[in-house]
Amino acid sequence: MSLQCGIVGLPNVGKSTLFNCLSNAKAQSANFPFCTIEPNVGVITVPDERLTKLAELVHPGRIVPATVEIVDIAGLVKGASKGEGLGNQFLGNIRETDAIIHVLRCFDDGNVVHVDGSVDPVRDKEIIDTELQLKDLETVENRIKRVEKIAKVGGDKNAKVEYDVLLAYKAALEEGKSARSVEFETLEEQKAAKGLFLLTSKPVLYVCNVDEGSAATGNHYVDEVREAVKEEGAEVLVLAAQTEADIAELETYEERQMFLQDVGLEESGCNRLIKAAYHMLNLQTFITAGEMEVKAWTFHKGWKAPQCAGVIHTDFEKGFIRAEVIKYDDYIRLGSESAVREAGLLHVEGKEYEVQDGDIMHFRFNV
Template identity: 65%
Template sequence: MALQCGIVGLPNVGKSTLFNALANNKAEAANFPFCTIEPNVGVISVPDPRLGELEALVNPQRVIPTSMEFVDIAGLVKGASRGEGLGNKFLANIREVDAIAHVVRCFDDENIVHVDGRVDPMADKGVIDAELQLKDLESIEKRLQRVEKIAKSGDADAKREVAVLKMYTEALENGNNARSVEASEEDLEIIGHLNLLTIKPVIYVANVDEESIHTGNEFVDALREGVKDENALVITVSAAIESQIAEIEDKEERDMFLEEYGLQESGLSRLIRAAYEILNLITYFTAGVQEVRAWTIERGWKAPQAAGVIHTDFERGFIKAEVIKLGDYQEFKTEAGCRENGKISIEGKEYIVKDGDIMHFRFNV
């Protein structure tokens, strides 16, 4: 499944620096390529050490990681909800993405002027939130006008929808994002077709200076406190460090550079993991001499749904799945070794796929 993460943020918060660091990431180009498919869209393969472990065991002709699209969404100004600046394009782009990475300035630097002349992450967040909330209110109001007429005739479904729409209206009018509403599955289904902007999962990317990469600072603390009720994630990244990482082509040099900063991995890897976490995604693998490949699915999917990611025929004609755990594959070295030792389980249509499963599907169409 193609996963899109939109990068948003006010001017001079580090959004473009971060996106450009992704686009210029030379060090991982061989195994984890990034290619720009439009000026503001890049596709990057998802780094997963388990792929390398499987490659060493299987020695396939090719290895195909799963991928994620990053969309550098045009800079936002006050009034975007009314079409100011690139507002309409911004809002159209953000409607398409699965998750939002909201880059927030959490560093002080007199050489980089803030658009409002101050560093205040919650105020920055508020500017973008307000524009998205206004657009969501507009979408809901249009829908309410239509549904209220039907509800007056006594239609029970319409009455239920009106109640849900008004619940979201109240939240938005109070300056809260739609994702902060405590809604039932049924409520979410009713509102789903509106594709609200502020209901999308969000990762707040606190862009800090090099000194604050491990400890954070008062700006990060304020951001964490301010979003604690939003069911959102906060990660700290230094766009300045990411820019330097992106320029290093040699993997050993890159590892040494990360070590110097006491970092285990790049901010990009943490951002991808955060996106997987907030979207409730997992990875399963297929492994054979032709290729070892990673596939992204939603947590909780059953075997036929997972098979359908490879091809719709696999889901339609699903018979069974053969499943090997990575630990067993590592212990017994080959698929044949796992079979001989009873480490291949045969699973039916109700099997819930686990993260890291190595799967082979049997189907008939």
């Protein structure tokens, strides 16, 4: 399952530094706008301590964690919706992602130039929001012109649904609201809305890039961001990108943990961000555990057993018979699959079983 989060923000807010920390790729990072011209893509692993604990019991040949793709996209400036800066390229790249990681500069440093001359993360957020909303409004208005006549006189039910969805989006965008603020009740409306691929319909995680001294506590800039986004239902995550870069350079786990303790953190900001991005996409993990490998498989929350079987192979879904399910806590407590079976805690589930995060699965199928 290939899923992408796009890192966006104004130039010089720390996007590429953060990307480098996340992916261990070395995107060019420099103190001038547009140093990232082509989107860099990094495949990052989702931290999951459950895999390590299972491996200690199973002794597999390898551990395979879940992954998410992170895309570092060129910095956006005011006027991007009209093609200013690298606007068209930026908007095209972000349209292809599933979710947005919006990096906001929340630190003072006279040696790092701000494209607008001063540090104001709320203003920066509004600049990008406005540009994305303007582009979406243009998309919606163009689409209305194409479907309006069909919806009104053609008797096409789908066109009527799409037209109503477009009008709802148009009203919200004209008020300066993002498309994700509009909720639709029927499945038909939701399907039509999804098919428009609007930029502001994507879920967003705000990342406040702070100085090292604020990594554990935040600062007044972070407080301003939280106040500005409190009605969006979006998560705000605080990290110090340069500090994360310093941590990433350390060779051993012990050294990294000591560094984290020194700045007052229990877990690195990168790990917290990866987990937050994974959950923002409404993703969960089921696990397969055997001598060959302990592997995490990504699925959408709410999926039934056959859909999850299809993540492994399409034949598993087509020929699905049943799923054998062990709860992670039972496996860890009893120490082996055979012990779980003997205790009567291996559950046999059918097609309607809704898979839960952390389920250890074995699928039976026939094709």
